[in-house]
Amino acid sequence: MAGVQSDQSAPSLQKLRKVIKEAFSNFDKIGNNTVQPDEVGTIMRYLGQFPSESDLKDTIIPELLDEEPNREGLVTFDAFEKVMLRNMMDRVYDPDDSETLLAAFRVLDPEGRGYIDSNLMHEHLSSGEGKAASDAFRDREMSDFVEYAKDRESADSSRIYYEDYVAKLTADIEKHLEHLYQDARGSGVGPTGG
Numbered sequence: 001m002a003g004v005q006s007d008q009s010a011p012s013l014q015k016l017r018k019v020i021k022e023a024f025s026n027f028d029k030i031g032n033n034t035v036q037p038d039e040v041g042t043i044m045r046y047l048g049q050f051p052s053e054s055d056l057k058d059t060i061i062p063e064l065l066d067e068e069p070n071r072e073g074l075v076t077f078d079a080f081e082k083v084m085l086r087n088m089m090d091r092v093y094d095p096d097d098s099e100t101l102l103a104a105f106r107v108l109d110p111e112g113r114g115y116i117d118s119n120l121m122h123e124h125l126s127s128g129e130g131k132a133a134s135d136a137f138r139d140r141e142m143s144d145f146v147e148y149a150k151d152r153e154s155a156d157s158s159r160i161y162y163e164d165y166v167a168k169l170t171a172d173i174e175k176h177l178e179h180l181y182q183d184a185r186g187s188g189v190g191p192t193g194g
Contacts (some may be wrong), residue, residue, distance in 0.1 A: 013085070020084050021182055023047050024077050034074035038063045047084065048177045049093035098170045105162035115159040118146045 023046050027035045035043070044193040051060060060083065065071075067079030080104050087093055096104075108116050108124060118130045125145070137145065148167045 012192075016085060016088055016183060017081065019049065020081050021077070023180075024080055030079070033077040037065065037073065037075055037172060040064065040080070042077055042079070044084070044087075044093065046180075047088070048095065048096050048173065048180070049084070049087060049184070050095045092163060095173055098166050101166045101169070102163065105166070108163070115161045118160055119160045120151055121149075121160055122146065146148075 009069060023043050024035065026046075027039045027043055040061055041051065041053070044056075044060075061075070064075045064079045064083055066071065068076045104111070105116060108120070115132065122142055126139075141143055146160070148168075149160045149162075
């Protein structure tokens with residue numbers, strides 16, 4: 001184990017490429033190295049990148065389609081990999097840290113109760129108030145969020161205890177990314193020495 005001391009938390013370029021390829025391949029239904037533009041956000045979130053819907057629609061997808069315009073409106077793997085490598089290495093769409101998330105929830109809880117009513121949360125997330133209309137949650141996303149976020153053990157399941165939610169979300173994201181990169185290491189190509 002002599003040698004180079006590197007940042008263990010940062011995956012190597014080879015690992016990033018492998019993880020991006022595996023994620024992209026899950027959505028490349030006919031195996032021609034292309035995906036539909038509306039799948040880009042899902043693939044990015046799977047990879048631990050969380051762009052807003054307006055960033056996807058206004059910046060990321062147009063850039064991906066401009067990379068290879070002759071692909072009949074499909075996103076190619078080469079274009080996706082190039083953009084994702086840059087975004088992941090620059091940490092452009094990394095998830096917000098838990099303190100940032102908690103601060104956002106506290107804005108919605110001016111009385112400091114520690115919870116937000118799920119109906120109020122639904123209102124805030126679906127209205128798009130103060131943000132681009134494309135960033136508002138769709139009905140399916142809303143119900144999935146509320147189901148994940150609300151406290152199942154509470155007598156009043158209409159409450160979202162945001163400290164518990166943020167802890168659960170942060171742990172789940174960390175576990176998912178650790179598993180994702182562990183899989184990439186586990187089925188690695190060649191020796192790990194260099």
